[in-house]
Amino acid sequence: MKKLDNSIGKLFFGLLFLFVFSSSFSQVDFSFDSIRLKKPILKTVFDKHKKYRLQIIYTQIKRDTNGKPSFKNYTYQIDSSNYFYCASLVKLPCSILALEKAKKLRVYSNTIMFTDSANTCQRSVRKDTTSTSGYPSVGQYIKRMALVSDNVAYGRLYEFLGVDYIHNRLAELGYKNMRIVHRFDGSCKGTDNTTTNPVFFCDNNLKSIVSVPMQESQSIYKHPLGQVKVGKAYINTNNKKIKEPKDFTTMNFISLENIHSMLQRLLFNDNIPKDQRYDMTDDDRQFLIEQLTLYPRQSSHPTYNTKTYYDSYKKYFMFGDSKKPITNDNIKITNIVGQSYGFMVDCAYIQNKKENVEFMLSAVIYTNEDEILNDGKYEYNTIALPFLAELGRQIYAFELKRTK
Secondary structure (H helix, E strand, O other), X not given: OOOOOOHHHHHHHHHOOOOOOOOOOOOOOOOOHHHHOOOHHHHHHHHOOOOOOOEEEEEEEEEOOOOOEEEEEEEEOOOOOOOOOOHHHHHHHHHHHHHHHHHHOOOOOOOEEEEOOOOOOOOOEOOOOOOOOOOOEHHHHHHHHHHHOOHHHHHHHHHHHOHHHHHHHHHHOOOOOOEOOOOOOOOOOHHHHHEEOOEEEEOOOOOEEEEEOOEEOOOOOOOXXXXXXXXXXXXXXXXXXXXXXXXXXXXXXXXXXXXXXXXXXXXXXXXXXXXXXXXXXXXXXXXXXXXXXXXXHHOOOOOOOXXXXXXXXXXXXXXXXXXXXXXXXXEEEEEEEEEEOOEEEEEEEEEEHHHOEEEEEEEEEEOOOOOEEOOOOOOHHHHHHHHHHHHHHHHHXXXXXXXX
């Protein structure tokens, strides 16, 4: 496995970017060693950070008298060659790019969007029973992804965007090492994943107003780390154990640095040069931030069963180790998560205006004791979630005391 070139590190630490760093931060400095012994779960994971493939980014935020933010970063074991499977993290860049493309096509996020099929593995979609209109739209798919990490919704926006469009735009934004090359649902496999469905947008009378033809990728997007294998064995699609590492070389990839900066760029849009902002309307940006912040129970369309989709369903930091309702309404968490093959990752902006607290925190952990992938036996509930929840609580406690 090879290392990424230094442009990723330069992108991240310069990307924070375009923002001004402050020399007036609190003299009370932070170190991850200062929290390592606070709880047994923290010591367990920090002491065996290589086993757990642990990586952390913590960003302190300080505002001047005009409210302009500056940032200071603390990282732990950040290494672009320390691979993790990004899973649903891809839903953030796809949401951003879908809103950008909708604006470019001069349609709205709530414009009716029909997906057609052009080969046997593709599916056509004309209905969405979760929406108020009963029809699909870019905005409705984003809601479903942001609220409960809906894989079907991701597939439809992936198809709307097309693989070449995704990678060309990501490169323009500085994320040249991201790879988004497959759906999570349906029967499209291998190179079929890089051919995406025709899509068309309709007015309220269901008359087509904009069409996007089938898109067939003209490029091969190699994994930036080269060949990537994890574990000692895996269960294949025929439920057969294969006694060799699972190969992730042709799968999606996002580094922790990139997803952290991508969320930061969305949140602090007003503080970066206009030519480096996401090309979406202010309303669409606020809509996306809101959906990334809400709990499933706060959504009316779609509606979700709170026993299945509890408050902490995708809020791993601070609350992920409990399914109880989150009762502190002052704490707002705007985040994106991923969970698959033993990897669990959260990228979040955590805010409590009443307590003058705001910070960003991203972390990934790998919990797969038997090193067999796809067997459904991962230590999410006993190691990953308790660790991420406690990590969030400890950073939050530090922020409560930190002089702003």
